[in-house]
Amino acid sequence: MNADPQLVTRAQSGDEAAFNELVAGCRKRVLSIVGRLIGKPEDVEDVAQDVFLRLYFSLSQLSNAELFDRWLYRLTVNAAYDYMRKTKRRKESRMADLSEAQMVMADASAGQLQGKSDERQSTLRDFVHWLLSGVSEEDRILLLLKEVEGLSIKELEAVYGANESALKVRLFRARQRVLKAFEKSKEVKGKDGESRSTTG
Amino acid sequence: MANQDQQLDELLRSYRAACPEIDASANFMPSVWARIEARKKSDLWLVRWVNSFATAAALIVMGLGFLLYQNPIPLPQRAYIEKLTDEISEDHFLDASYVASAKPAKFWSDR
Numbered sequence: 001m002n003a004d005p006q007l008v009t010r011a012q013s014g015d016e017a018a019f020n021e022l023v024a025g026c027r028k029r030v031l032s033i034v035g036r037l038i039g040k041p042e043d044v045e046d047v048a049q050d051v052f053l054r055l056y057f058s059l060s061q062l063s064n065a066e067l068f069d070r071w072l073y074r075l076t077v078n079a080a081y082d083y084m085r086k087t088k089r090r091k092e093s094r095m096a097d098l099s100e101a102q103m104v105m106a107d108a109s110a111g112q113l114q115g116k117s118d119e120r121q122s123t124l125r126d127f128v129h130w131l132l133s134g135v136s137e138e139d140r141i142l143l144l145l146k147e148v149e150g151l152s153i154k155e156l157e158a159v160y161g162a163n164e165s166a167l168k169v170r171l172f173r174a175r176q177r178v179l180k181a182f183e184k185s186k187e188v189k190g191k192d193g194e195s196r197s198t199t200g
Numbered sequence: 201m202a203n204q205d206q207q208l209d210e211l212l213r214s215y216r217a218a219c220p221e222i223d224a225s226a227n228f229m230p231s232v233w234a235r236i237e238a239r240k241k242s243d244l245w246l247v248r249w250v251n252s253f254a255t256a257a258a259l260i261v262m263g264l265g266f267l268l269y270q271n272p273i274p275l276p277q278r279a280y281i282e283k284l285t286d287e288i289s290e291d292h293f294l295d296a297s298y299v300a301s302a303k304p305a306k307f308w309s310d311r
Contacts, residue, residue: 020229023229023232024229027224027228028221028223028224031222031223031224032219032221032222035219035220035222036215036216036219041220041222044222045222045224045225045228048224048228049228049231049232049235050235052232053232053235053236053239056232056236057236057239121218121220122218124211124214124215124218125215125218125219127211128211128212128215131211147209147212148212148213148215148216175208178208179204179205179208182204182207182208182211183204
């Protein structure tokens, strides 16, 4: 995001134009992160607006303008977490057709997804959401920040205010759970393939 | 397991690519400001409510104080501890002469 510290300081002093400029500078990034974290495109804008609402009212608490990016990450994570807690999307998201998703997964693991149709991309998203539905909202967000957003452990430490070892343990456990679900889905795929070949 | 780890990494990377780039609508910033104003208004309402509650409480306390000042309640003549001391001194168990004159109790008879 890399916001200009001077702009942050001006926004902190109540300059509305500076706040507008600040939002314009990091809006796209926030929208993308929120989109990947909550996985519901129709609600992304609403959650992103909530992030900037929180930013407006908490900007005065930011002691150092240099730390703005971490601050914004934290606000984004909190807003996404609150949204997910409200909607309890884990219970809603169940894969209707897992075998279709597994085909997409196979493509994805073979690196052949590029150029595929929107429908396949949507199925891939659904499959990842399904995989992540086995872990808590907090762990899901943590895992996505690490694996999808590419944040380092040091950056995660700053966002969460937790120590390195605690984060590593949490990430390891969450990843193990996701791997188990991944393995299970492969077994289902194998059985599905066998039954298809016998009936065919 | 290592192979599955790699596959999962690949899948998550593909997920990033599969997520659509979302651009804000033209109404994004006006909506943010509308929400900020609404929040400010509700905060202002709360501050006003708290202020009026504190003012009303202060007025009630001042009114009660004034009433007490106008009609003072007479204080008791003697303090509670003084009255209690008087009652204890009248008690037989603390009277030394009563204790001396009392016969010792017999718990068993002589054979």
